[in-house]
Amino acid sequence: MTSTEEGNTDTNQWTAKERRVHEYWMREAIKEARKAEKLREVPIGAVVVYQNQIVGRGHNLRETSHNATTHAEMLAIQEANHTLDNWRLADCDLYVTLEPCPMCSGAMILSRIRHVYFGAYDQKGGTAGTLMNLLTDSRFNHQVEVTGGVLLDDTKALLQNFFKQLRAEKKAMKKAKRAIENEDKG
Numbered sequence: 001m002t003s004t005e006e007g008n009t010d011t012n013q014w015t016a017k018e019r020r021v022h023e024y025w026m027r028e029a030i031k032e033a034r035k036a037e038k039l040r041e042v043p044i045g046a047v048v049v050y051q052n053q054i055v056g057r058g059h060n061l062r063e064t065s066h067n068a069t070t071h072a073e074m075l076a077i078q079e080a081n082h083t084l085d086n087w088r089l090a091d092c093d094l095y096v097t098l099e100p101c102p103m104c105s106g107a108m109i110l111s112r113i114r115h116v117y118f119g120a121y122d123q124k125g126g127t128a129g130t131l132m133n134l135l136t137d138s139r140f141n142h143q144v145e146v147t148g149g150v151l152l153d154d155t156k157a158l159l160q161n162f163f164k165q166l167r168a169e170k171k172a173m174k175k176a177k178r179a180i181e182n183e184d185k186g
Protein backbone atom coordinates (compact mmCIF):
# COMPACT_ATOMS: atom_id res chain seq x y z
CA MET A 1 0.00 0.00 0.00
CA THR A 2 1.28 3.41 -0.94
CA SER A 3 1.38 6.28 1.47
CA THR A 4 2.70 9.81 1.35
CA GLU A 5 4.73 11.73 3.86
CA GLU A 6 1.72 13.93 4.53
CA GLY A 7 -0.03 11.01 6.16
CA ASN A 8 -3.43 12.13 4.90
CA THR A 9 -4.03 9.06 2.76
CA ASP A 10 -5.20 7.15 5.78
CA THR A 11 -8.88 6.41 5.38
CA ASN A 12 -8.73 4.44 8.63
CA GLN A 13 -8.69 7.67 10.57
CA TRP A 14 -12.05 8.80 9.24
CA THR A 15 -15.03 9.11 11.51
CA ALA A 16 -18.14 7.14 10.55
CA LYS A 17 -19.72 10.29 9.19
CA GLU A 18 -16.67 11.21 7.10
CA ARG A 19 -16.58 7.70 5.68
CA ARG A 20 -20.26 7.91 4.75
CA VAL A 21 -19.80 11.22 2.96
CA HIS A 22 -16.64 10.27 1.04
CA GLU A 23 -17.95 6.87 0.05
CA TYR A 24 -21.17 8.46 -1.15
CA TRP A 25 -19.27 10.69 -3.59
CA MET A 26 -17.01 7.85 -4.65
CA ARG A 27 -20.09 5.84 -5.54
CA GLU A 28 -21.11 8.72 -7.80
CA ALA A 29 -17.69 8.45 -9.47
CA ILE A 30 -18.27 4.70 -9.85
CA LYS A 31 -21.58 5.49 -11.59
CA GLU A 32 -19.62 7.56 -14.08
CA ALA A 33 -17.15 4.70 -14.58
CA ARG A 34 -20.07 2.41 -15.43
CA LYS A 35 -21.09 4.81 -18.21
CA ALA A 36 -17.61 4.40 -19.70
CA GLU A 37 -17.88 0.64 -19.36
CA LYS A 38 -21.13 0.65 -21.35
CA LEU A 39 -19.22 2.33 -24.16
CA ARG A 40 -16.52 -0.34 -23.90
CA GLU A 41 -14.13 2.25 -22.53
CA VAL A 42 -11.81 1.46 -19.63
CA PRO A 43 -14.17 2.16 -16.70
CA ILE A 44 -12.87 5.24 -14.94
CA GLY A 45 -15.19 7.92 -13.55
CA ALA A 46 -14.86 11.20 -11.67
CA VAL A 47 -16.99 13.86 -10.01
CA VAL A 48 -16.16 17.35 -8.71
CA VAL A 49 -17.98 18.31 -5.54
CA TYR A 50 -18.55 21.88 -4.34
CA GLN A 51 -20.60 22.69 -1.26
CA ASN A 52 -22.13 19.25 -1.15
CA GLN A 53 -23.16 19.31 -4.79
CA ILE A 54 -21.76 17.71 -7.89
CA VAL A 55 -20.67 20.50 -10.24
CA GLY A 56 -18.81 18.32 -12.73
CA ARG A 57 -18.97 14.73 -13.92
CA GLY A 58 -16.82 12.81 -16.32
CA HIS A 59 -15.95 9.36 -17.53
CA ASN A 60 -13.12 8.11 -19.68
CA LEU A 61 -13.91 8.63 -23.39
CA ARG A 62 -10.54 7.98 -24.98
CA GLU A 63 -11.77 5.42 -27.52
CA THR A 64 -15.06 7.15 -28.33
CA SER A 65 -13.51 10.60 -28.75
CA HIS A 66 -10.22 9.44 -30.36
CA ASN A 67 -8.67 11.92 -27.99
CA ALA A 68 -5.91 10.93 -25.56
CA THR A 69 -6.77 13.77 -23.20
CA THR A 70 -10.40 12.84 -22.53
CA HIS A 71 -9.76 11.28 -19.14
CA ALA A 72 -12.58 11.25 -16.57
CA GLU A 73 -10.94 13.90 -14.39
CA MET A 74 -10.28 16.27 -17.30
CA LEU A 75 -13.92 16.16 -18.35
CA ALA A 76 -15.17 16.57 -14.77
CA ILE A 77 -12.87 19.57 -14.24
CA GLN A 78 -13.97 21.16 -17.51
CA GLU A 79 -17.61 20.74 -16.58
CA ALA A 80 -17.00 22.18 -13.10
CA ASN A 81 -15.21 25.18 -14.65
CA HIS A 82 -18.24 25.71 -16.85
CA THR A 83 -20.80 25.22 -14.04
CA LEU A 84 -19.04 27.62 -11.68
CA ASP A 85 -18.01 30.02 -14.45
CA ASN A 86 -14.53 29.96 -13.04
CA TRP A 87 -11.23 28.32 -13.97
CA ARG A 88 -10.39 28.30 -10.28
CA LEU A 89 -11.98 25.40 -8.44
CA ALA A 90 -11.11 26.54 -4.93
CA ASP A 91 -12.96 24.60 -2.23
CA CYS A 92 -13.80 21.89 -4.75
CA ASP A 93 -12.96 18.25 -4.12
CA LEU A 94 -12.52 15.65 -6.83
CA TYR A 95 -13.41 11.98 -6.51
CA VAL A 96 -12.02 9.56 -9.07
CA THR A 97 -12.09 5.77 -9.22
CA LEU A 98 -8.41 5.42 -10.22
CA GLU A 99 -5.30 7.26 -9.08
CA PRO A 100 -4.71 10.24 -11.40
CA CYS A 101 -2.09 10.30 -14.17
CA PRO A 102 0.42 13.16 -14.70
CA MET A 103 -1.93 15.07 -17.04
CA CYS A 104 -4.88 14.97 -14.67
CA SER A 105 -2.71 15.71 -11.64
CA GLY A 106 -1.48 18.76 -13.55
CA ALA A 107 -5.04 19.85 -14.32
CA MET A 108 -5.92 19.52 -10.63
CA ILE A 109 -3.01 21.75 -9.64
CA LEU A 110 -3.89 24.32 -12.32
CA SER A 111 -7.56 24.40 -11.36
CA ARG A 112 -6.69 24.63 -7.63
CA ILE A 113 -8.66 21.57 -6.58
CA ARG A 114 -8.63 21.34 -2.79
CA HIS A 115 -8.58 17.61 -2.20
CA VAL A 116 -8.55 14.56 -4.45
CA TYR A 117 -9.97 11.27 -3.25
CA PHE A 118 -9.17 8.29 -5.43
CA GLY A 119 -10.05 4.61 -5.31
CA ALA A 120 -7.63 2.11 -6.85
CA TYR A 121 -3.89 2.71 -7.00
CA ASP A 122 -2.27 2.79 -10.46
CA GLN A 123 1.08 1.04 -10.37
CA LYS A 124 1.86 2.02 -13.97
CA GLY A 125 0.78 5.63 -14.11
CA GLY A 126 -0.32 7.01 -10.75
CA THR A 127 1.20 10.33 -9.79
CA ALA A 128 -0.74 10.86 -6.58
CA GLY A 129 1.63 8.78 -4.48
CA THR A 130 2.47 5.62 -6.42
CA LEU A 131 5.15 6.64 -8.94
CA MET A 132 5.53 10.09 -7.41
CA ASN A 133 3.27 12.64 -5.84
CA LEU A 134 2.82 15.67 -8.06
CA LEU A 135 -0.15 16.87 -6.07
CA THR A 136 1.63 17.55 -2.81
CA ASP A 137 4.94 18.75 -4.27
CA SER A 138 5.66 22.05 -2.53
CA ARG A 139 7.63 23.34 -5.53
CA PHE A 140 4.34 23.98 -7.33
CA ASN A 141 2.33 27.05 -6.41
CA HIS A 142 -0.64 24.94 -5.31
CA GLN A 143 -0.87 21.67 -3.46
CA VAL A 144 -3.80 19.30 -3.58
CA GLU A 145 -4.50 17.10 -0.59
CA VAL A 146 -4.63 13.40 -1.46
CA THR A 147 -6.50 10.45 -0.04
CA GLY A 148 -6.20 7.11 -1.81
CA GLY A 149 -7.93 3.78 -1.39
CA VAL A 150 -11.50 5.06 -1.01
CA LEU A 151 -13.83 2.08 -1.66
CA LEU A 152 -10.67 0.30 -2.73
CA ASP A 153 -12.25 -3.13 -3.29
CA ASP A 154 -15.08 -1.78 -5.45
CA THR A 155 -12.89 0.49 -7.54
CA LYS A 156 -10.29 -2.25 -8.04
CA ALA A 157 -12.93 -4.81 -9.01
CA LEU A 158 -14.34 -2.39 -11.59
CA LEU A 159 -11.09 -2.46 -13.58
CA GLN A 160 -10.21 -6.08 -12.89
CA ASN A 161 -13.58 -7.31 -14.15
CA PHE A 162 -13.35 -5.14 -17.24
CA PHE A 163 -9.95 -6.48 -18.25
CA LYS A 164 -10.91 -10.03 -17.36
CA GLN A 165 -13.90 -9.79 -19.66
CA LEU A 166 -11.78 -8.25 -22.39
CA ARG A 167 -9.30 -11.14 -22.19
CA ALA A 168 -12.13 -13.67 -22.30
CA GLU A 169 -13.59 -12.00 -25.38
CA LYS A 170 -10.22 -11.98 -27.13
CA LYS A 171 -9.77 -15.66 -26.33
CA ALA A 172 -13.24 -16.50 -27.67
CA MET A 173 -12.50 -14.51 -30.81
CA LYS A 174 -9.26 -16.42 -31.40
CA LYS A 175 -11.06 -19.70 -30.91
CA ALA A 176 -13.76 -18.74 -33.40
CA LYS A 177 -11.13 -17.65 -35.89
CA ARG A 178 -9.30 -20.96 -35.56
CA ALA A 179 -12.54 -22.87 -36.07
CA ILE A 180 -13.24 -20.98 -39.28
CA GLU A 181 -9.69 -21.59 -40.52
CA ASN A 182 -9.97 -25.31 -39.82
CA GLU A 183 -13.29 -25.41 -41.64
CA ASP A 184 -11.63 -23.84 -44.68
CA LYS A 185 -8.95 -26.50 -44.62
CA GLY A 186 -11.51 -29.28 -44.40
Ligand SMILES: [Zn+2]
Pocket: 071, 072, 073, 100, 101, 102, 103, 104, 105
Ligand atom coordinates in the same frame (compact mmCIF):
# COMPACT_ATOMS: atom_id res chain seq x y z
ZN1 LIG B 1 -5.57 11.16 -16.40
